[in-house]
Amino acid sequence: MDLNLKVWRQKNATEKGALKDYAIKEVSPDSSFLEMLDLLNDQLIESGEDPVAFDHDCREGICGSCSLYVNGEAHGPSRAITTCQLHMRSFKDGDTIYIEPFRAKAFPVIKDLVVDRSSFDRIQQAGGFISVNTSGNTQDANALPIPKADADKAFDAATCIGCGACVATCKNASAMLFVSAKVSQFSLLPQGKVEAKSRALNMVHQMDLEGFGNCTNTGACEVECPKGISLENIARLNREFLGATITEG
Amino acid sequence: MAVLDSKTPAGPIDKKWTQHKNDINVVNPANKRLIDVIVVGTGLAGASAAATLAELGYKVKAFCYQDSPRRAHSIAAQGGINAAKNYQGDNDSTYRLFYDTVKGGDYRSRESNVYRLAEVSANIIDQCVAQGVPFAREYGGLLDNRSFGGVLVSRTFYAKGQTGQQLLLGAYSAMNRQIGMGRIEQFNRHEMLDVVVVDGKARGIIARDLVSGKIERHGAHAVLICSGGYGNVFFLSTNAMGSNVTAAWKIHKRGAYFANPCYTQIHPTCIPRSGEHQSKLTLMSESLRNDGRIWVPAKKEDAEAIRTGKLKPTDLKEEDRDYYLERRYPSFGNLVPRDVASRAAKERCDAGFGVNKTGEAVYLDFDAAITRYGHEKALVDGIHDASEQKIRELGEAVIESKYGNLFQMYEKIVDQNPYKTPMMIYPAVHYTMGGVWVDYNLMTTIPGCYALGEANFSDHGANRLGASALMQGLADGYFVIPYTIGDYLGDEIRTGPIPTDSPEFDAAEKEVTGQLNKLLGIQGKHSVDHFHKRLGKVMWDKVGMARNAKGLNEAIEEIKQIRKEFWEDVRIPGSSNELNPELEKAGRVADFLELGELFARDALERNESCGGHFREESQTEEGEALRDDKNFSYVAAWEYTGEPSKAILHKEELEFKDIELKQRSYK
Numbered sequence: 001m002d003l004n005l006k007v008w009r010q011k012n013a014t015e016k017g018a019l020k021d022y023a024i025k026e027v028s029p030d031s032s033f034l035e036m037l038d039l040l041n042d043q044l045i046e047s048g049e050d051p052v053a054f055d056h057d058c059r060e061g062i063c064g065s066c067s068l069y070v071n072g073e074a075h076g077p078s079r080a081i082t083t084c085q086l087h088m089r090s091f092k093d094g095d096t097i098y099i100e101p102f103r104a105k106a107f108p109v110i111k112d113l114v115v116d117r118s119s120f121d122r123i124q125q126a127g128g129f130i131s132v133n134t135s136g137n138t139q140d141a142n143a144l145p146i147p148k149a150d151a152d153k154a155f156d157a158a159t160c161i162g163c164g165a166c167v168a169t170c171k172n173a174s175a176m177l178f179v180s181a182k183v184s185q186f187s188l189l190p191q192g193k194v195e196a197k198s199r200a201l202n203m204v205h206q207m208d209l210e211g212f213g214n215c216t217n218t219g220a221c222e223v224e225c226p227k228g229i230s231l232e233n234i235a236r237l238n239r240e241f242l243g244a245t246i247t248e249g
Numbered sequence: 250m251a252v253l254d255s256k257t258p259a260g261p262i263d264k265k266w267t268q269h270k271n272d273i274n275v276v277n278p279a280n281k282r283l284i285d286v287i288v289v290g291t292g293l294a295g296a297s298a299a300a301t302l303a304e305l306g307y308k309v310k311a312f313c314y315q316d317s318p319r320r321a322h323s324i325a326a327q328g329g330i331n332a333a334k335n336y337q338g339d340n341d342s343t344y345r346l347f348y349d350t351v352k353g354g355d356y357r358s359r360e361s362n363v364y365r366l367a368e369v370s371a372n373i374i375d376q377c378v379a380q381g382v383p384f385a386r387e388y389g390g391l392l393d394n395r396s397f398g399g400v401l402v403s404r405t406f407y408a409k410g411q412t413g414q415q416l417l418l419g420a421y422s423a424m425n426r427q428i429g430m431g432r433i434e435q436f437n438r439h440e441m442l443d444v445v446v447v448d449g450k451a452r453g454i455i456a457r458d459l460v461s462g463k464i465e466r467h468g469a470h471a472v473l474i475c476s477g478g479y480g481n482v483f484f485l486s487t488n489a490m491g492s493n494v495t496a497a498w499k500i501h502k503r504g505a506y507f508a509n510p511c512y513t514q515i516h517p518t519c520i521p522r523s524g525e526h527q528s529k530l531t532l533m534s535e536s537l538r539n540d541g542r543i544w545v546p547a548k549k550e551d552a553e554a555i556r557t558g559k560l561k562p563t564d565l566k567e568e569d570r571d572y573y574l575e576r577r578y579p580s581f582g583n584l585v586p587r588d589v590a591s592r593a594a595k596e597r598c599d600a601g602f603g604v605n606k607t608g609e610a611v612y613l614d615f616d617a618a619i620t621r622y623g624h625e626k627a628l629v630d631g632i633h634d635a636s637e638q639k640i641r642e643l644g645e646a647v648i649e650s651k652y653g654n655l656f657q658m659y660e661k662i663v664d665q666n667p668y669k670t671p672m673m674i675y676p677a678v679h680y681t682m683g684g685v686w687v688d689y690n691l692m693t694t695i696p697g698c699y700a701l702g703e704a705n706f707s708d709h710g711a712n713r714l715g716a717s718a719l720m721q722g723l724a725d726g727y728f729v730i731p732y733t734i735g736d737y738l739g740d741e742i743r744t745g746p747i748p749t750d751s752p753e754f755d756a757a758e759k760e761v762t763g764q765l766n767k768l769l770g771i772q773g774k775h776s777v778d779h780f781h782k783r784l785g786k787v788m789w790d791k792v793g794m795a796r797n798a799k800g801l802n803e804a805i806e807e808i809k810q811i812r813k814e815f816w817e818d819v820r821i822p823g824s825s826n827e828l829n830p831e832l833e834k835a836g837r838v839a840d841f842l843e844l845g846e847l848f849a850r851d852a853l854e855r856n857e858s859c860g861g862h863f864r865e866e867s868q869t870e871e872g873e874a875l876r877d878d879k880n881f882s883y884v885a886a887w888e889y890t891g892e893p894s895k896a897i898l899h900k901e902e903l904e905f906k907d908i909e910l911k912q913r914s915y916k
Contacts, residue, residue, distance in 0.1 A: 012827065031526035032662075038528055038778070045776045045831065050822050053830055055316060057489040059529045061658065062414055063320040078661075085661045110460055111828045118437060121317050125429040129422035130381045134301045134727050136372035138379035142336060145390025155383035155408055158415060162319055185381065192381050 001027050001093040005040065007052055008100045010109050013116075017109065019098070029089040033076060034059060034066065036088055037099075054113040059084040061226065064161030067168070068113055069100040074165035074224045082163060082226045102168035105211045106175070117164050119210035120178060127202035128182045130192050150188050157184040159227045166221035166229075172213030177221040179203050180237035181229050187240055197244035204241055253506070253886060253901050256688040257361040262907045263343070266365045269689070270732050274739030281306035284738055285469040285747065287454055289441045289496045291318030291424070293417055293719060294702025295475030297726025300423035303432040305731055307738075310467055311424070312436045312456055314491055314833070319421045322477060322489040323722060326413025327534035327655065329395060329405035330719040332370040337394055341402040343367045348908060350717060353399045353586050354682070354710020355860035355876060356910050357512070359884070359903065361689060362707040369728040370720050374406055376727060382419040384408050396539055397715035399586035399915070405716045410534050410655040416719055420726070439465075440833065442761045444472055444500045444698060447753045451500075451698035455754075455761045459833060462826035464762060466754050468747030470738060471697045473730065474500055478681035478703040480513065482841045482848065483793075484785025486678035487519060487532040493837035494844050497685050497704050505693035506886035506899060508706035509683035510844065511852035514713055514861050515794050516679030517590035520662050521610040530677040531662060533613070533655055535715040538583045540618035540648065541672070543590070545602040545611050547571040552602045562604070562612055562671050573597055581915040588712040588861045588874070589915060591676035595794050596872065598675070605673050614671035619644035676794060680718060682709040682861065683851075686886040686901075690733035691725060694886075697737060701725040706884065711860025765825045768835045773818030777834045780815040784808065784838070784845055792849050797865040801853040805846055805894050812842040846893035854898065857881040869912075878910055 002025045010017025024043070027036050034056050041051035057065040061082040068083045070076035076086040091097065099113065107115040132138065160181035167175050183200050186192025192199075215234060222231045258269040276284070284307050288299040291313040299311040313321060333346040346367035351358055374392070378384065384406050385393040394403040408415040427433040436456065443455040445466075453468035479494035480486035501507045518533045546552040547569050554560035573593055575582045585593075594611045597603065604610050623644025627635040635643070645668045649656065659667050685693050685700035687707055692699050702722040709717060748754075787807045791800035815838070823829045858867040858874035859881070867875045882903050887896040 028524055028526045030523045030664075032528070035526045035528050039526065042776050042778065045820060045822055046774070048822070051831060053828055057315060057320055057491050058322060058325045059490060060325055060531045061661075062325045062411070063315070063322070063489065064317075064324075065315060065320050080657070081661055085658070087661065087664070089664060114828065117316060121319075121425070121428075121435075121437075124319075124422065125425040129426040130379070131426060132379045133304050134297065134376055134380070134423050135304075136369070136376045136728055138375045141334070141374045141378040141384075142391050144378075146386060147390055148386045148388050151383050151386040151390075154381075155385075155415070158383050158408075158418065159411060161324075161414075162317065185383065189381050189383065191379055 001029060001088065001091070003027060003091065003094070004096040006096065006098045009052070009112055012111055013108055027088050029087070031088050032059070032084060033070070033086040033088065034084050052113060053111045056084055061085040062161060064163040067102045067115060067163060067165070069102060069168060071098050074102065074168045075226055079223070080226060080228055082161070102164050104167045104173035106173065107164060107167065117162070119212070120162050120164065120175070122210060123175065123179060123203055123206045124182065126206035127199040130186060131195060144190055146189060154185045154188040157181045157188070157229065157233050160229050161227055163226065165224045165226060167212065169220045169224040170213065171218065171220070172216060174215045175207050175212040176215035176234050176237065177225065177229055179207050180233035183240055184233040184236045187236060196240055197248050200237060200240040200244045201248060253899050254688065255359060255901060256690055257359070258689065262360065262364045265361055266368055273732060273736040276735050276738050276742060278306045280742040282308065284308065284741060285310065286471045286473065286734070287467060287469040288312070288473045288475060289454065290321065290475035290477060290704070292321035292323035292475060292477055292702060293420060293722030294704070294726045295321070295473070296417065296420035296424050297723050298473055298475060298701055298730050299433055300420060300427055301727050301731045302734070303427035309427070309433045310436065310469065311433055312439045312441055314438065314440045314459065316437050318424060318435060318437070319418060321417065322492055323417045323719070324414045325489065326719055327410040327532060328397065328536035329407035329412045329716040330373065330416060331397070331404050331716040332374045332406060332720065333367055333404060334371050334374060336392060337403045339402045341404050345402065346370060346404065349400045350708070350714060351710065351908050352913060353712055353714035355712050355874070355913055356710065356878070356882070356905065357509070357859050357903065358710030359707050360905060360907060365729065366708050366721055366724050369724045372728060373720060373723045377416060377419050380419045380423060382408065382415045395536055396584060398535055398538060398584045398590065399581070399714045407536065410536070410652055413719060416723065420723070441496045442499065442836065443757045444503050444695070445753050445757045446503050446695060447751060450696045452747045453749060453754065455757050457761070460828050462824070462829065464758055466749035466758060468749045470741045470744060470747065471699065471734060474685060474698065474700045474704050475702050475726070476704050478684065479841070479844060480678045480681050482784065482845050483678040483788045484781050485522065485527060485530050485789070487516065487530050490529060493840065495837050495840045497700065498840040498844055500685065500693060500695060500698055502889050504695045505698060505700070506686040506888055507684070507847065508686035508884050508886045509851065510848040510887070511792070511855060511862050512682035512711045512860065513678060514587060514680040514682060515591045515676045517587055517594055517676050518613060518674045519677035519679070520659060521605050521607065521673055521675040531658065532677070532679060533659060533672065533674060534652070535587065537613060537652060537655065540651070541583065541613040541615050542572055542617060543574050543583055543611055543613055544570045544572045545597045545604065549601050552604060555604045556606060556608055571602070578915045585915045586712060586714060591794060592863060594676055610673040610675045612671035613674045615648055615667065616671070619648055619668070622647035680713055682706065682711060682713050686884065690736060691730055692737065699730060699734065701730060711862050764836070765832065768819065768832065768839070769821055769825060771817065771819050771821070773820045775818055775820060777819060777821065777831055777838050780811055780819060781838045781841070783811050784842055787811070788845055788848070792852055795863050795865055796852050798853060798856070801849050804849040805853070808842065808845045808849065815839065815842055843893045847887060847896055850894040850896065851885055851887065854885060855881055876912070
């Protein structure tokens, strides 16, 4: 299939960027979206132009490296997948495709389609852990039964890949879904309950410092999340945060 | 040459580790604060090592090329992690895990290391649960287990098909706690481009900031290489796009021996390749073999009709299907080890029974499991007159709860619904058992330089069993290196900070800059990928699932030729002082082009079949791998001398005192 691409090009963080047109021919419908970009880059390199920089690594939807706003949607038109899992069969011959970086104040562009998501790491560093040393001298793993339903819910929250689609999609560029996923995972497990309050307070505080917006419960994040992280988690975060504010705040 | 001392402690195998821990140095907490440790790579091995060393009080600097430590490729491990907990009461034990791992590795691993791995395995599960890893549980609230290939017990702990993700995020959270306290300094989007050796000891690294392009010097008292495997030498593999051998190869060039490079795991259950555009291959977890049955059409004409689209797999009657693993290996069936399953698939496809358009695929069928689980679930739910459709529905829901994300992944890539039609799978490069040679302390032949996880060679012999990689990565990082590193660092407490303005740092930086400028200066005609793909094709065709002397000799010459052309004709746009992904790739492929040659040489030298290394010259009448213990019961540790295939071979003889060497059989 032949396609017209409109790709965001930006030399570095300080220079202004713009959409640039590229025509690309003979794309296999079985190739992935990123393989289509590989093909474009091969053509650009062989013709002496600068290839398009984009983040990617595992190419199987789990590392969270790939991002991209494709035709105005985070990770493109399909649901519950990342851009690397998007295949060209989702498009038609002759289509025009807009490719832009994830945009948010807390995700500054580094180059072209590559953005800086280190704000996510800093939120995790503020409280996304259980304070237990890795000595191995803990109690036996089966000493504390955990109801399967709680363990499953904790797992569902823990599957967040930290890609930032929730932020990019949100009209407020809020990171609530991301933060709530980690807070929920731990607050659902007995091991995490001990520090639940300080965790919620610290992570929300860091989220605010990083310049993410507030949550107005529009729910776009849940729709675009490639891992289907549920809005329920935001409700749980609100509960944890409010409770913590009253007793500790 | 006394360097190949494995430092294996004396005494009975089940006492070695305890005794060793008693004998090694301990550094007092105040002194630990004076010692810098560099960790390269933040997968399971690197992240767990960085976190634990920081908790102990060492000053840690951790480096990863990704934009966050959480993205290291351990994240993609699917099926599970082994531990000898014996929660199922199926007669598992430390000894059985040790035995299975040594046998699974086809008797080419170091006994003492494997025993230690089995010994600490149970602790890993305790640790991970304590740090909030949400493993799968049964309704009673206790941890669930499943089976993996090559063993007869259920010892694998899992979190759906995302076990690696959950374990890595656990280690990442432990790291985050230390980063938050300032005990780990984290360097994202940084790549190590050389190790600096001063007076024979590893004293730091040269790294490139991938965003600014700035070359940086970092001094330390010890350097830990936790940079994973080198499967991407095949271009197509299940590794991440950025996975590379550079850190391991650079230390090799500075004196670290590289062991058994030819031991590669070709994983049997990967999604088959679809065309030339393909940039990587995707694994379907081995755990699927718990419930999936592997087959090809029994008649060639049916296989042919399926390939041309005239026949659907679901049309074939039971008697027209060849469940070849169940036929050939009745006692292990679909759960034979990976090397055996891969070769059996290749054998059927080479014989003309393969499916998919390419003829390079076999079926992995869940139909029987869906019906079985459906019946069970109907009974549990009290439905006694369930229709066939209801049973399927219930059965599919059970399969979904076990493997949902894998089925979804498959459907997205292949565009077929695996609940309704069998999956197609084919072997692909997945893991490298070979790696940097290390002693019992995980130290390489460069004092002060260690290698952990997939980057080292020690635990999996010639074939790794499923769910053992996660176990090894975390064992090395959480429970081995924190003890063994003390033995070396105990003598470093008076050294003081390592200066980075020494002539050695000057020289290393100059070399790094020189290589970057040289690469940029070539301005030839072809992209880096062009050369990488050519290398991959030679590796797959001649150094892949079946190898012979003629092919290996050709491969060595062809790889040399591709390397020569690469250095004359590669085209890298842009400059070195900006984010330049092509320049990063070029450096990695340059190293693969050297490693590939040594890899082929190692495969040539080892004129026996063992585990994943199959020499056509050495097989049984039934086509099974035939070891030659008399001549090849050793670790091949290669010393770099300039030309990769001219490396000097050092042998570490393998001693098996606690396990009897036998022809491996899964029949």
